[in-house]
Amino acid sequence: MKxxxxxxxxxxxxxxxxxxxxxxxxxxxxxVVMAWKKYPEAFGLxxxxxxxxxxxxxxxxxxxxxxxxxxxxxxxxxxxxxGSKMYQLTEAGRSKARSVSEAPxxxxxxxxALA
Numbered sequence: 840m841k842x843x844x845x846x847x848x849x850x851x852x853x854x855x856x857x858x859x860x861x862x863x864x865x866x867x868x869x870x871v872v873m874a875w876k877k878y879p880e881a882f883g884l885x886x887x888x889x890x891x892x893x894x895x896x897x898x899x900x901x902x903x904x905x906x907x908x909x910x911x912x913x914x915x916x917x918x919x920x921x922g923s924k925m926y927q928l929t930e931a932g933r934s935k936a937r938s939v940s941e942a943p944x945x946x947x948x949x950x951x952a953l954a
Contacts, residue, residue: 844939847911849878850902851936854918854928867924871902 844852853874857865875882875897882901883894905912906926912918917932928936 846881846901846905847917848935848939849881850874850905850912851917851928851932852940853877854926855933855936855940858928858933864921864925864927867903867906867926868899870906870926871897871899874902 850870853870853876854865856877857869857873862869871882875894879894882897884896884898885894887894887896889895904910906918912932913920915931916929917935918926919929919932921927
């Protein structure tokens with residue numbers, strides 16, 4: 840966990856970002872793109888990088904594997920399937936997304952003593 844968030848946490852934050860944009864219901868593809876935009880290192884397609892080593896395309900399989908079937912996002916009640924490849928955050932998912940998006944980043948600010 841490079842920045843202290845699990846893959847599931849990152850997907851919840853991306854889903855919350857979709858809600859903030861006004862999408863209460865979103866497609867799996869919407870989540871693929873938002874997750875990649877927010878966390879390209881976690882959701883980028885391997886082998887396709889720019890000159891700064893940043894992935895230039897999203898890896899949809901990475902997201903689909905986490906949201907389809909009995910994966911933790913749905914099993915834990917954080918994401919609900921509402922149609923064919925359509926999803927929405929549950930209240931529990933929204934709460935979890937807010938809590939992890941506000942959590943301090945591991946290895947973040949340090950305390951310094953003044954001499």
